[in-house]
Amino acid sequence: MEKDKLKTGILKKEIINIFKKFGLSNNHALISANALINAELVGAYGHGLSRLKMYCDRIKKKVINPKPKIKIKKISQSISHIDADNSIGFVAADIAIKEAIQNAQKTGIGMVAVKNSGHYGLSGYYAEQAVRKNLITMIYTNAPPAVAPHGALKSLFGTNPICFGTPTGSKIPFILDTSISMINRGKIRFAAKNNQKIPEGVALDKFGKPTTDAKKALQGVQLPIAGFRGSGLAWMVDILSGVLTGGNHAGRVKDPFEDFSGPQNIGHLFITFKTNLFVKNYNTRIKDNIRKIKRLPKVRGIKEIMYPGQNKYIRLKMNSKKDIKILKSTKNDLEILKN
Numbered sequence: 001m002e003k004d005k006l007k008t009g010i011l012k013k014e015i016i017n018i019f020k021k022f023g024l025s026n027n028h029a030l031i032s033a034n035a036l037i038n039a040e041l042v043g044a045y046g047h048g049l050s051r052l053k054m055y056c057d058r059i060k061k062k063v064i065n066p067k068p069k070i071k072i073k074k075i076s077q078s079i080s081h082i083d084a085d086n087s088i089g090f091v092a093a094d095i096a097i098k099e100a101i102q103n104a105q106k107t108g109i110g111m112v113a114v115k116n117s118g119h120y121g122l123s124g125y126y127a128e129q130a131v132r133k134n135l136i137t138m139i140y141t142n143a144p145p146a147v148a149p150h151g152a153l154k155s156l157f158g159t160n161p162i163c164f165g166t167p168t169g170s171k172i173p174f175i176l177d178t179s180i181s182m183i184n185r186g187k188i189r190f191a192a193k194n195n196q197k198i199p200e201g202v203a204l205d206k207f208g209k210p211t212t213d214a215k216k217a218l219q220g221v222q223l224p225i226a227g228f229r230g231s232g233l234a235w236m237v238d239i240l241s242g243v244l245t246g247g248n249h250a251g252r253v254k255d256p257f258e259d260f261s262g263p264q265n266i267g268h269l270f271i272t273f274k275t276n277l278f279v280k281n282y283n284t285r286i287k288d289n290i291r292k293i294k295r296l297p298k299v300r301g302i303k304e305i306m307y308p309g310q311n312k313y314i315r316l317k318m319n320s321k322k323d324i325k326i327l328k329s330t331k332n333d334l335e336i337l338k339n
């Protein structure tokens, strides 16, 4: 596959300029560009630049509001409710995690619900901000229909990621950030766009037959992790991020690439809390916990038992030293959007 290399700083400036051209403020363009660059650097290509054109198309078709009047309603010192006014999801999530951090720093726990938002990319990106402030965090968002509820013939749940982050007493945070589908939809879209196959056992075509064809998978259904257990987790995320927040739920979140008939009205929930709520020596205890697990005898071929987030941290460190490689198709999108 043909790829171009671009310096991170130059690429970031280009993205900022594109978002500004589409009407975002300097600050909102910067927040959005940072999130997209981070996705590229951690290797989550399905949530990176391959989505830039989609965001711009949605702004152009007035289903993302480039100049949102975001309202933060303080329910208590710990709890806030944000109406994102159909902003680009990155901005809503950035404001929400900062609010959740502040609430937790004041009271021990912060809970922030967001409605009228859009796709915000990687939950772990926001989790890391809280963990860097020495807070534990749990983050949920719903997404457009991709996964069939257990026993149903039709997709309804999104790939609804579940995210949990905690400080570890070392510089690498523990961040479990996983879709409830066998693979995330961004990876399937990326494969479809670049004529790649997807792994076996992750999707069915529209006739219910297993497929490795990414385009057929997009028309069919994705399979949840662990059968009915994954379906239950997806449902939980839809309740926490959709039903509870005032966001869309029960399959009403619009597909950002295909449905321009209105805003997505995605909901998110951010929960953050201090590590010393119940014990004074959390750092010592978490270090002991990780050390015990890492010292277990290993399966052949495994050098290290890694905790969630370690792989992405290592990738980010490695990739930050290099130019960003982007696909020709993404480069073409950039050129079109710039001019």
Ligand SMILES: NC(=O)c1ccc[n+]([C@@H]2O[C@H](COP(=O)([O-])OP(=O)(O)OC[C@H]3O[C@@H](n4cnc5c(N)ncnc54)[C@H](O)[C@@H]3O)[C@@H](O)[C@H]2O)c1
Binding pocket: 044, 047, 119, 120, 121, 122, 123, 124, 141, 142, 143, 158, 159, 160, 161, 163, 175, 176, 177, 178, 179, 180, 183, 184, 185, 306, 307, 308, 309, 310, 311, 312
């Ligand atoms: N905004 C949305 O609508 C949306 C929807 C779905 C997914 N996403 C995002 O997509 C991203 C990717 O999701 P995914 O399910 O493909 O993630 P993934 O499968 O790459 O990783 C899932 C988790 O497993 C951990 N992990 C991976 N390899 C490991 C190993 N060898 N040992 C221990 N832990 C390991 C990772 O650190 C991560 O926490 C996430 O950041 C998620 O938030 C966003």
